[in-house]
Amino acid sequence: LSDIAVAALLAGTILAASTVSVEFGFSVALVELLLGLIVGNAFHVDAPSWLAFLGSFAGMVLTFQAGAEVDVPQLKREWRASLSIGLISFFAPFAVLGTLCYFALGWNHRQAEIGGLALSTTSLAVVYAVLVETGLNRELVGKRLMSATFVTDIATVAGLTVLFVKPTLWVIPFALASVALVVALPAVSPWFFRRYGDRVIEPEIKLVFASLLLLMWLGGRANSQAALPAFVLGLVMSNHYVQHRKEQERMRVVAFAFLTPFFFLKGGMSVSAAALWANLGILALLFAAKMVPKFGGVYPLARRYTAPHATFTTLLMSTGLTFGTITSLYGLNAGIIDRTQFSLLIAVVVLSAIVPTAIAQRFFQPQTERERADLPRVASAQAPEGVSG
Amino acid sequence: MPFNRILVAIDGSEASDRALAKAIELAVVTRAQLTALAIEGPLPAYAATVGEVEEVKREKDLFFEALAVRAGAQASEAGIELAIELRAGHAAEVISDFAAAGEFGS
Numbered sequence: 001l002s003d004i005a006v007a008a009l010l011a012g013t014i015l016a017a018s019t020v021s022v023e024f025g026f027s028v029a030l031v032e033l034l035l036g037l038i039v040g041n042a043f044h045v046d047a048p049s050w051l052a053f054l055g056s057f058a059g060m061v062l063t064f065q066a067g068a069e070v071d072v073p074q075l076k077r078e079w080r081a082s083l084s085i086g087l088i089s090f091f092a093p094f095a096v097l098g099t100l101c102y103f104a105l106g107w108n109h110r111q112a113e114i115g116g117l118a119l120s121t122t123s124l125a126v127v128y129a130v131l132v133e134t135g136l137n138r139e140l141v142g143k144r145l146m147s148a149t150f151v152t153d154i155a156t157v158a159g160l161t162v163l164f165v166k167p168t169l170w171v172i173p174f175a176l177a178s179v180a181l182v183v184a185l186p187a188v189s190p191w192f193f194r195r196y197g198d199r200v201i202e203p204e205i206k207l208v209f210a211s212l213l214l215l216m217w218l219g220g221r222a223n224s225q226a227a228l229p230a231f232v233l234g235l236v237m238s239n240h241y242v243q244h245r246k247e248q249e250r251m252r253v254v255a256f257a258f259l260t261p262f263f264f265l266k267g268g269m270s271v272s273a274a275a276l277w278a279n280l281g282i283l284a285l286l287f288a289a290k291m292v293p294k295f296g297g298v299y300p301l302a303r304r305y306t307a308p309h310a311t312f313t314t315l316l317m318s319t320g321l322t323f324g325t326i327t328s329l330y331g332l333n334a335g336i337i338d339r340t341q342f343s344l345l346i347a348v349v350v351l352s353a354i355v356p357t358a359i360a361q362r363f364f365q366p367q368t369e370r371e372r373a374d375l376p377r378v379a380s381a382q383a384p385e386g387v388s389g
Numbered sequence: 390m391p392f393n394r395i396l397v398a399i400d401g402s403e404a405s406d407r408a409l410a411k412a413i414e415l416a417v418v419t420r421a422q423l424t425a426l427a428i429e430g431p432l433p434a435y436a437a438t439v440g441e442v443e444e445v446k447r448e449k450d451l452f453f454e455a456l457a458v459r460a461g462a463q464a465s466e467a468g469i470e471l472a473i474e475l476r477a478g479h480a481a482e483v484i485s486d487f488a489a490a491g492e493f494g495s
Contacts, residue, residue, distance in 0.1 A: 021433070029437030062438065069439045125436040132446055133432050133477045252440040264437070322437045353435040 003048050010051070013039050014261040027125075028256070029264045029321065033350060036268020051266050052333060058263035059326045060212045060230050061255050063157060066124060066322065067234020068241050068248065070150045078147040081305035085144070085298055086122075086151020089317045092297030093290050094120040094159070100289045105282065110164070111341060114331035117159050118345045119290040119352070121323040122152040126357055127316045134365060141306045141366065145313055154231065156323045160330065161219070161228035170221035177218050178229035181211050186236045193244060205251050208237075225330055267325050267346060270332055275340040276347055286348045291356070294318040308366075315360035324349035392421040396493040398484050399425050401456045409460055413467045424472040425460050426487055427453050428480045 001009070013035050020035075021028035039045060047055075075082060098116035101107040107115060127149050128137070136142035165171060189204070196203035212230055219226035241248040276283065298317045302310035328345040331337040337345070397412035399405045409425065416423040429449050436442045457473045464471035476483045487493075 025431055025433060027433045027436040027441060029441070030435050065438060065440065123435075123437075125439050125442055128439050129432045129434075129436050129442040132442060133429075135477065249440075252438075252444075256438075256440065260438070321435065325437075357435060 001043075001045060003050065006045055006048055006051070009039065009043070009045065010262070010265055013265060017261065017265075027321075029260070030350065030353070032261055032264035033268040033271075033325070033346070036265040037271045037273065038268075039265075040269030040271065041273045045269060047266055047269055051262055054259065054262040055266035055329060056333060057213070057216065058255070058259035059329060060216055060226060061209075061259050062263065062322055063227050063230040063326060064208065064212060064234040064237075065252070065255065066153055067231040067236075068238045069124065070153075070235050070238055071146065072235070072238055074143055075147045075150055078144050081144045081301075082147030082151050085148035085301045085305060085313070085317065087155060088297035088301060089122055089148065089152045089294060090120045090155035090159075092120075092293035096293040097286070097289050100285070104285075107337075107341065110336045111331070113159075113163050114327060114337050115286070115341070115345060117156060117163070118324045118327040118331070119286065119320065119348055120152070120159075121156050121320040121327070121349075122149045122317050123319040123321040123323075123353055124149045124153060126319040126321060126353055130316060130357060130361060130365075136366065141309050141313065144306055145316060148313075148317065152317070153323060156327065157227040157231040160225050160327055162224075164224055164334070164336075166223035168222060170218065171224070174215075174218040174222040174224060174226075177214060178226075178232075181215065182229065182232050182236055185211060185233060186240055189237065189240045193240075193247065197244070197247065202250060202254070204247055205254055208233075208251065225334075227326070227330075263329070264325070267329055270329070270339060271343045271346050272339050273343075275343045279340065279344055283344055283347055286344060287351055287355075290320075290348060290352055291318055309364070312360050312364040312366055315356040315364060318356040319353055320349050321353040324352070392416075392419040394491065394493050395419075395421045395423050396484075396488050396491065397423065397425050398480070399427050399456060399460055400480075401452065409463065413464055413469065413471075416469050417467050422472070423464065423469060424474060424491070424493070425457075426484060427456060427473065427475050428483050429453060429475060429477045430480075431477075 014032065017028055017031040017035050020026070021031045040047075094116040097119050098112045101112035101115040102109060124146075127145055131137040131142040131145065137146065185207075189207075192207060193204055211233065212226070215226035215229050215233075219229075294317060295314055298314045299310055302313040302317075306313040325346065328337070328342050328349065331345075332339070332342040392415065395412055395416050397405075397408050399409055412423055412425075415421070432442050432445050432449075453475055457475070460473060461471055474487070476487065
């Protein structure tokens with residue numbers, strides 16, 4: 001197929017994924033991954049280079065957005081609980097999975113590191129959706145869970161950048177540019193927004209994209225990955241976005257409409273259904289190797305910090321999706337892991353988004369304070385309080 | 390037949406509009422306390438980004454805000470006070486749990 005034919009096929013697939021997502025209430029990312037798998041395996045479409053580039057850039061934009069979604073004041077308030085739960089949630093599965101992949105599955109050490117990183121993540125969006133749906137995001141247990149998820153995310157992106165860096169001279173400009181952007185962008189943004197913001201040509205989005213592309217280029221030259229500086233850049237911009245919600249929304253529109261669909265589609269297309277079918281035992285082993293250490297590490301701390309909802313907390317900390325996909329795609333694009341390993345990692349990532357969430361919601365969902373009240377609260381005849389939360 | 394407390398579930402559909410109108414009528418006649426229960430359906434399952442969740446949540450909030458204001462106005466016109474409660478989850482489960490906890494039907 002020619003490039004334009006592939007583009008047309010993928011555009012149709014992306015459109016179908018959006019409508020299916022709206023109609024059935026599933027995350028568009030999961031539908032894109034699934035349809036990507038179908039298209040990639042049914043039509044045997046090789047991902048063209050432009051798709052690999054768009055996918056990589058979209059991964060950076062997603063990482064930046066994840067950083068921008070961190071509630072820094074909340075993280076500061078709950079740092080003790082969030083640091084311990086978040087770090088153990090990362091390191092316990094990372095150590096177990098890395099060891100398993102290296103010694104039991106015969107992966108080399110870089111492949112084992114990718115496996116450990118991809119499956120140690122916690123999905124901020126999955127956790128957030130469950131908490132908002134139940135109103136728990138306004139209670140202490142929810143705030144601690146969110147903060148712990150931020151910490152696990154930070155550990156993942158730090159691992160992704162630091163573990164694969166090769167010490168060349170390019171590390172210096174990469175580090176300098178990262179620090180300069182992290183310092184300068186939040187300082188410049190208020191002025192830049194006042195001068196150029198609120199226009200359909202979106203100079204402020206272009207400023208962020210230019211910064212991310214610069215980091216990607218320098219990171220690539222340093223044989224590293226720009227995930228950490230991209231995440232930290234988002235983090236330092238989070239306060240700016242709190243004050244300029246519309247700007248953040250416009251960036252999301254650009255990302256969701258054009259960039260992230262290619263990222264998840266590329267992820268799905270690179271999954272080999274035959275490789276998955278042939279390795280179901282390893283798939284189950286990897287899934288267990290993610291869940292068991294998450295439980296072993298997080299549950300005791302959760303009993304201390306989020307009691308009586310320790311099981312609920314542990315299950316949600318065991319979810320994963322976006323950073324697992326980003327890490328796996330990085331490993332595949334950089335030639336660190338092969339297609340079979342990638343397929344296994346993506347399958348476990350998707351399973352970890354669905355299985356622990358479904359169990360947590362079905363069997364361990366705590367009631368909110370309001371629901372624990374015996375009688376319904378009498379509200380006025382105006383909009384109810386709970387509506388705007 | 391005396392009613393002390395009446396619960397009506399609302400979701401903006403024609404059927405729920407008719408149920409609310411009947412419930413208001415009944416509450417006026419029996420002088421019962423009327424509660425309207427609105428249930429927000431689930432957010433996107435297994436979302437990949439917080440933005441995706443926030444967008445759907447915002448849409449739902451706007452819808453239910455408008456619904457609550459409309460129901461409140463309808464009750465005010467009939468001269469009664471309406472308590473409005475919003476819950477998330479599976480509609481059938483939430484309605485039965487809420488009714489049991491609030492001792493409706495007494």
